[in-house]
Amino acid sequence: MIENIDRRVPATLLTGALGSGKTTLLNRILKEQHGLKIGVIVNEFGELSIDHHLVMNTDEEVVELSNGCVCCSVRDDLLWAVTRMLLRPEKIDYLVVETTGLADPRPVAQTFLHEDLYDHVRLDSIITVVDAANFHENLLHSSTTLDQILAGDLILLNKIDLVEEKMRKEILEELEDINPAARVLESVSGEVDLRLLLDIDLHQNKIAAEPSADAPKGDFVSFDQLTASHLEREEISSISFAAEHPFDYEKLSEFLESLPRNIFRGKGILWIDSYEEQLIFHLVGDRSTATLGEPWGEKMRQSMLVLIGKGLDREALLAELDRCLDKGPRG
Numbered sequence: 001m002i003e004n005i006d007r008r009v010p011a012t013l014l015t016g017a018l019g020s021g022k023t024t025l026l027n028r029i030l031k032e033q034h035g036l037k038i039g040v041i042v043n044e045f046g047e048l049s050i051d052h053h054l055v056m057n058t059d060e061e062v063v064e065l066s067n068g069c070v071c072c073s074v075r076d077d078l079l080w081a082v083t084r085m086l087l088r089p090e091k092i093d094y095l096v097v098e099t100t101g102l103a104d105p106r107p108v109a110q111t112f113l114h115e116d117l118y119d120h121v122r123l124d125s126i127i128t129v130v131d132a133a134n135f136h137e138n139l140l141h142s143s144t145t146l147d148q149i150l151a152g153d154l155i156l157l158n159k160i161d162l163v164e165e166k167m168r169k170e171i172l173e174e175l176e177d178i179n180p181a182a183r184v185l186e187s188v189s190g191e192v193d194l195r196l197l198l199d200i201d202l203h204q205n206k207i208a209a210e211p212s213a214d215a216p217k218g219d220f221v222s223f224d225q226l227t228a229s230h231l232e233r234e235e236i237s238s239i240s241f242a243a244e245h246p247f248d249y250e251k252l253s254e255f256l257e258s259l260p261r262n263i264f265r266g267k268g269i270l271w272i273d274s275y276e277e278q279l280i281f282h283l284v285g286d287r288s289t290a291t292l293g294e295p296w297g298e299k300m301r302q303s304m305l306v307l308i309g310k311g312l313d314r315e316a317l318l319a320e321l322d323r324c325l326d327k328g329p330r331g
């Protein structure tokens, strides 16, 4: 019998705490020579979209849902983005949706049960990326981190290069306690055989086999009520800073090195006066890295920086950042 072959496009939902390594894993998936045409949807918290620039350049279709959390306000947009992607003449073989680190994946997963999508897309698995180096901190910062672990069909314990063996084992035991049903893999920078990640059909047993009567139809009111304002409740906010003057390296380094502890995630593509390359900045927990990216070349030089944390003093941070700019005449 071959009539039961499922021809729907498989979709992977990538979730996990802020800075756990979702974009790194996405890039890993995109760079592999798998021959698949992958549609990518990235959702970002913060008004400036930085992930779009950090997702490597490929031929793939990348759609970005910005300025809102996909589990709350932009679920309609997700539905539209997936629908539009499916309608394109060049068919995609696979879909990867990367949610913000603050999104609860469960209402997002429900979107795939929507009557407009169900016949075309199959949720293959929810992959939860867990940051081994910030495991307990992330659970403390946001209750959504626990929801993400609970919802994972596959948990990828990432950044194991940053923890001792003993800690790694403790985390594995805690993950087993939290979500015993999940398959668990470990990685450094998302380096895992893709056959273990894509098209693994792990989500099938967790959802109804047919579009549910409860699945959102048209509008998502009931789900919004469930998740509305989870970010406000947790007092997590972001500031976005964009500048068309370069940063003074010394001043910026001093600022970034003395960031208050209530900021636990930062990312930016920065224009530094003394560099011809972009400077890619990441802060995750208390660890920050700055690496040289592509040369600016003909691209318009500008900086984009997003800082995420609790109880941020928005005005003060923006003013301090502004003071780090070199606004002198350019030669």
Ligand SMILES: Nc1nc2c(ncn2[C@@H]2O[C@H](COP(=O)(O)OP(=O)(O)OP(=O)(O)O)[C@@H](O)[C@H]2O)c(=O)[nH]1
Residues within 6 Å of the ligand: 016, 017, 018, 019, 020, 021, 022, 023, 024, 025, 051, 100, 101, 158, 159, 160, 161, 162, 187, 188, 189, 190, 265, 267, 282, 284, 289
């Ligand atoms: N040492 C180490 N660093 C890692 C690993 N995986 C990712 N990183 C770094 O962690 C930082 C955050 O990685 P991202 O992939 O941007 O994290 P993300 O989950 O997409 O972040 P958000 O989209 O803000 O939630 C970057 O500086 C990565 O280079 C790893 O396994 N080990």
